[in-house]
Amino acid sequence: MGKHADPPGKSAHDAPGAVVRARPLSVRGAVRLRGPVDIWHKPAFSALVALAVPDLALYALGRLDLILYTSAGAMCALYAHGLPYAARARTLLWVVLGMVASLGVALTAASLIASTALLVVCASLVAAVHKVACDATRIGPPGNLILTFVTASAFFVPQHLGQVPQHLALALGTGALAWLVCMAPALIRPQGPERIVVARALEAAARLLRTEAGTDGGAPDGVAHARHAAGAGVAYTRQVTAAEVAHARHAAAAAVNAAWHTLFLVPMRTPDTAAARAGLERLLVRAESALGSTEHAGEVAERTAPYEAGAEADRLGGWARELRGGRPLPEVALSAAEAEELAGVAAEAPGPRRPAPGHPRGVRAVLARLAPGSPLLPIGARVAVGCVLAGWASLAVGVGHPYWAVVTAASIYQANTTLSWQRALQRTLGNLLGLLLYTALLPLMHLGPLAMIAVALACQLGAEATITRNYWLGSVCVTPMALLLTEFGSQVPATTLIADRWLDTVVGAAVGLACCVLVTNRRAADRIEVALERAAAAEAVASQLLGEGPATGVDEARELGWARDRLAGCLVELREAVEVAAGEWWQRAVPEERIAHAEQRGHRALAGLVRRLAAPTLAA
Structure with a gap:
């Protein structure tokens, strides 16, 4: 029971005059590195190819000043890599269209509006729309960041109205290239995304079984002495807490739930695709059985012995490795009830299983998340207000690139204040180190445009390889790449770019975080x-x-x-x-x-x- 708990049967929401408490904003863990995401290389190399082709074409044509517009479409290759290919095709199409539409608004505004302060307002409103739309659609990484980065930059690029169609055509063309690059792996591993998400569920279920095998629900303080590891002949020497068990159970339930939602997106147009999905569902049902085979909340349920649970965990882990390795689907024995459930749904629908009825999906689900009273709306208000004030503050201190402050403010807004506080620290640290890296790379970039392209592509690859470890580490590579995109369009002294970037980072992070704290x-x-x-x-x-x-x-x-x-x-x-x-x-x-x-x-x-x-x- 925590210090903020309410009396039994009551909540602070129900009680009149409920106490409002201030939570401390901790810095612990803000710079701690995590393990890399298992598919980081997929968006990394997809974006590398999608960027390299138009960059080299523009270099050959001597038009590197157009690189911002081709980058807008090419960076769409960073999205939707966790989705099955049929759903990925639809999602990427919407991402490309959203990017081109946002770019069109930005370029049109740049050509018609002379006031920089008003352009800051326009860029901030578009950034807020990006944040709310990406959260409502649950598009996943990189979320609104890439859309806002490209669009906010375009608001401040000198533009004539007659040039807008040409620049939008470049973005649309490279967006089509990005779509092709992201869909190309379907020719080699057509079930790759769904196999990975089922493998994650199997691994989470295995962790839950191993965690439960080392607990004793009867321990008076909820902490168990370790038991013998299944099939390993050794003993755990560390105590496992009830909180660790709850975390493992939630992680397994979330992984299984995400896997089911992914499989629901897989169409069955042919017998082979239907059989492949059915095989993955059998594995997922087996993983889900871990949620029912363990004890919870101190109640001894019908459960396997520790050695049996450990053997099942090893079996699930082995199947996950087979899925990731592209080997044939393993044969899985199911209970009669499981087989009856899958067979019953297959008899009434073309697929082995359908999602539960009564829940909106697609566009209806997105609109439901944006309905009045949605918790996403205050976050959108934070982004709009914070970006406007950050951009104006940047102008007030004489920075020549106010859109960097807008992007910085937009990037720090996360699901809550604590995460936003950590993101602000990470952004500031990463940009500072990134500026040092940019300074070190200056001699290399002075070798010519081809060297600049090579450095920018290397930074893009490095950003995707490291950003899943921690945002600050990825920002170290993102910062030189952003500065390079600015240099392609105009020749600005390096010292000016570095000073402007640093001031905009500090101003954007400080003002954005202040608005995050004030707009609760x-x-x-x-x-x-x-x-x-x-x-x-x-x-x-x-x-x-x-x-x-x-x-x-x-x-x-x-x-x-x-x-x-x-x-x-x-x-x-x-x-x-x-x-x-x-x-x-x-x-x-x-x-x-x-x-x-x-x-x-x-x-x-x-x-x-x-x-x-x-x-x-x-x-x-």
Whole structure:
């Protein structure tokens, strides 16, 4: 029970005059390096190819001044690498069209508006639209950053109205090239993205099994003495806390939930694609069984012995390696109920399984996330206000590139104040080191335009290779690349560029963070209330189905599967809402006791649903 917990059965939202508490903004972990993302090389090399082709073409034509417009379309190659190819094709098309439309607004404004202060306002409003739209569509990395970086720069490029169509055509053409580059791997590994996301779910399930195998729910303080590792003949020497178990369970549920949503995007136009998806679903069902085979919240459930859980974890990890290695799908034994569920859905639809009904998808889901009262709207207000003030402050101190302050302010706004504070620190540190790197590279860049192109491409590759480790590390490579893009269009002394970049970074980070602190997101706590209500409703449906006894046919099995999907999604949404609200420094106290109770009941019901559908799986 935390210091912000409420009395049982009550929440700060319900209590009149609820206490508002200020959360400290910690710097711990802001510069800590993480492990690299497993597919970092895919966007990195896709963007490298998409940028290199037009850059070299412009060099051959002697028109490197157009590199900003070709880069706008080429950088779209950074998006959608986690999606199956059919969904990737649609998503990339929207990204390219969104980039070209934003660029069109920026270039038109640049050609018609003479006031720099007004251009700052326009760039800030577009940045806010980018932030809200990317969060609502859940586009994933790099999110709004690339769109805002290119568009904000274009607002301040000298332009004639008659040049706009030509420049937009360049962006659209390189956007088409980026689309082709990102879709090309489908010719070699057409099931690559969905195999990776299922492998992640298998790995998360294996971690959960290993974590649970080292716990004892009966320990009085919720901390267990270690048990013998399965099949390894050694013992754990470290104690595993209840918090670690909860984290592993949430990570497994989130990974499985994400994998199901990815598989739902895979069309089955041929028997081969239907068979491939069905094989991946069998693996995913097996991974999901880990959620029902372990104990939760101190209750001893029907669970396997530690050595059996460890053996299953090793099996899941081996299957994940086979998926990542491109080997044939392994044969997986399922329980009769699991097979009945999958077969029942296949009998009524062209695919092995469909998402649960009653949840909006596509455009309707995006509009629902932007409805009045959405927690995304205060974040959009933060971006708009913060970027305007940062740009104006940059102008006030005499910086010649105010769009850098706009981009800096836009880049630091994350889901909550704590994350925004850390991003501001990371951005400032990364830009400072990036300016030092740029200074060191100046002699190389003086060798000529071809050397500048090579340095810019190397920085792009380095940024993608390092930014997943920590944002500040990626910024070290992004900063020289951004300065190079400026140099291609105009010859500005290096000392001026470095001074302007540093001032804009400090001004943008300071002003943007101040607006983040002042424009509080009070709706973050409201999102918890909504998530609690949805989780309670999904848990009630699940409990009702569990009370009706074992599934006796395909219809009952399908209902259990849908209830499992709804409940898993609600629990993931609840945990995300809690983490976002916990990072807001000035807000109502989070109803921790209600949240803990809801998660305990929800995970208990989810485990029951999974066991009902997959009782003999671990023994297979």
